[in-house]
Amino acid sequence: MHKRHEQEAAVRRDEHGRAHLRLIRDPETGAAQLTLTAAVFKEKWQNELVTVAANAAWSTLRDELDLPPAVELARSAMHLASEMSEQFLDKLPAGTVACKSGCAHCCHQPVGITAIEAIAIVDRLRQTLSETELSRVAERVAEAREKARGASTAERFSAEQPCPFLEAGQCSIYDVRPLVCRGMNSRDAEACARIVSDPAARDEFLANPATGHAFAVPVRVSLSLSVGLQLGLFELYGLDMRPLDLIAAIHLLLTRGPPLESEWLLGEAPFESARASEGGIDARTRVLMGGAGS
Ligand code: SF4
Numbered sequence: 001m002h003k004r005h006e007q008e009a010a011v012r013r014d015e016h017g018r019a020h021l022r023l024i025r026d027p028e029t030g031a032a033q034l035t036l037t038a039a040v041f042k043e044k045w046q047n048e049l050v051t052v053a054a055n056a057a058w059s060t061l062r063d064e065l066d067l068p069p070a071v072e073l074a075r076s077a078m079h080l081a082s083e084m085s086e087q088f089l090d091k092l093p094a095g096t097v098a099c100k101s102g103c104a105h106c107c108h109q110p111v112g113i114t115a116i117e118a119i120a121i122v123d124r125l126r127q128t129l130s131e132t133e134l135s136r137v138a139e140r141v142a143e144a145r146e147k148a149r150g151a152s153t154a155e156r157f158s159a160e161q162p163c164p165f166l167e168a169g170q171c172s173i174y175d176v177r178p179l180v181c182r183g184m185n186s187r188d189a190e191a192c193a194r195i196v197s198d199p200a201a202r203d204e205f206l207a208n209p210a211t212g213h214a215f216a217v218p219v220r221v222s223l224s225l226s227v228g229l230q231l232g233l234f235e236l237y238g239l240d241m242r243p244l245d246l247i248a249a250i251h252l253l254l255t256r257g258p259p260l261e262s263e264w265l266l267g268e269a270p271f272e273s274a275r276a277s278e279g280g281i282d283a284r285t286r287v288l289m290g291g292a293g294s
Contacts, residue, residue: 050231061233078178099189114241115249116239124173243275245274249274
């Protein structure tokens with residue numbers, strides 16, 4: 001049996017000096033793959049999903065670090081998240097899942113996203129909308145950005161603050177909606193409605209999100225894939241993958257245009273002003289993701 005060659009894959013380390021990815025190469029075949037230096041999640045299957053996404057990032061971009069393959073990578077992760085969530089939800093007894101067409105309570109809250117997802121969304125908008133339609137979307141996003149500016153996380157759980165992509169109760173970017181949105185599947189639509197309409201229910205949920213009504217598995221699928229993309233793109237390519245606010249990130253992309261994407265691809269931090277706030281969506285998802293390791 002040949003000894004595997006191991007080497008750190010990281011070109012970047014986190015603020016604690018840690019690298020999470022390691023490259024393992026078979027000396028005989030030359031085949032190489034990324035593994036984790038230590039578990040990120042308690043659940044083994046979640047760590048496996050992290051490495052699936054990190055390896056996809058590596059194999060997709062190692063020959064060409066450019067926007068088209070990066071967008072393709074984001075879409076693949078989105079597709080896989082939906083596919084795995086649907087497989088889980090399809091096995092539940094009929095009537096267990098409360099979500100249905102036109103129900104959009106969960107689209108009235110801050111949404112976390114990564115730069116690569118935001119870029120994939122705007123790429124789709126530019127590909128499919130006319131100039132007039134794109135201007136209308138940009139106006140709606142700008143209005144939502146103004147409403148959200150200075151509002152607390154709690155205040156953004158509000159019927160007055162719908163996601164700008166919500167149109168007549170439907171997601172207008174369904175095919176490229178963020179990973180987080182794909183993870184949100186509820187067992188209780190009335191509880192979702194209360195969180196948006198009743199400040200006491202909202203505060204209780206924000207104080208203890210684990211008591212929420214979303215199925216944990218789809219949330220964990222989406223988060224594991226997101227973490228894999230974050231680690232792969234940051235550690236291998238030095239790309240800024242810190243969590244962003246959906247509305248703020250899309251607003252930046254639509255107002256600044258393609259130069260912003262190029263800066264991001266060069267390893268700069270053009271999304272700084274769109275960073276998701278501490279105590280917002282990230283605090284809630286940290287609980288739902290099943291206890292991340294150190
Ligand atoms: S992107 Fe779509 S699914 Fe996500 S919050 Fe907005 S409207 Fe809802």
